[in-house]
Amino acid sequence: NITVGVLALQGGVIEHLSLLRKAAASLPTPPADDVKPIKFSFIEVRTTEQLAQCDALIIPGGESTTMAIVARRLGLLEPLRQFVKIDCKPVWGTCAGLVMLAEEASATKQGGQELVGGLDVRVLRNRYGTQIQSFVADLNLPFLGGDAGHAADVVPPFRGIFIRAPVVEEIMTPSPRATPGAGDDSKELVEVLGVFRKPGSGISTAESSSTESQKVDEDIVAVRQRNVFGTSFHPELTNDTRIHAWWLKHVVDASRQRNPSVPNSVAS
């Protein structure tokens, strides 16, 4: 049995729990009666005891400064760091969760914001401005390609919901982990899994009206490194279970690596 937690200090907790349940139900069921299915439990995490029960964790969107203050007060910051960097369990941060999982965040006053870390990136908070500048954009996410039998270039777009979203503005050199050899070397580097392209200063000038002259502005909005995954946008605010299902499969694989007795199939 696999327990997946959603950090429930603040932010979009129930949305993640409900999409996790839907995604789990969409995963393949055992082909034969003799295969013992995996059972998922999805729980809210507010205490170190609840965190200790988890095999994987989502840090939702919300407000990263508030989340950090509450986590500090509840004595959860260090246990969260341990969960991510020492235990190396799968963790996914959406929006404010991505900020929490970054090693550095800019647009914060020095000493103003504590982070959990785990992703060797610097994020820029509120990249697109305030709440009223929120937007929705179709994203091309080739990493979802393996799943529904689509080739990477024909994956149906994912509806990216951006609300005071951060982006990854710099990828840094991987920091050494306290548990060397815990992961596979190819996963040490930060992998860019999704970008958002918009025609930046895109207004063609009179002198140069060719499309080539349009500066393409590209932001990194999905990354993965080792056991940590982060997205700038909010899949939990859609009905699209693809990213949750993709991540749950990684959770199952990681649990199986830790404990080979985890079954191959998922209970419906």
Ligand code: GLN
């Ligand atoms: N701007 C928020 C932060 O920096 C994130 C917003 C969100 O999670 N929707 O924490």
